[in-house]
Amino acid sequence: MNLSKNLNDFNRRMVEELRGTFAANVTPFQTEDEMLVLRGPIEGHEDPKHIGTHVAVSLDQDVRHAMELASIAQREEMTQTLLSNLGTQVKYQYHPQKIGLYALDVIGTMKTISGLSQ
Secondary structure (H helix, E strand, O other): OOEEOOOOHHHHHHHHHOOOOOOOOOEEEEEOOOOEEEEEEOOOOOOOOOEEEEEEEEEOHHHHHHHHHOOHHHHHHHHHHHHHHHHHHHHHHOOOOOOOOOOEEEEEOHHHHHOOOO
């Protein structure tokens, strides 16, 4: 997986939405398929230098397509809904001492945009 520190607009805004949720040593990256991954040391890991993914935030293909077709105003409304909903999911579910084998994976779907619970 190739990681970049160059984030698209949505991922930059998601990082801002999540400000204060993660320790300062957790860094945002973007994958080649535009998934936001927040990586940093894992508390309690046997190797204190171990770096792992704490959270991964992505948008499913239907959401990406809908956003591409939307007007600027509609796209902004969709973005605000996604930021609020996905940000709340991460803040509610994330706990730095309870990171398992896999990262917390949060995906924006069309139900997320509609305001329905997933």
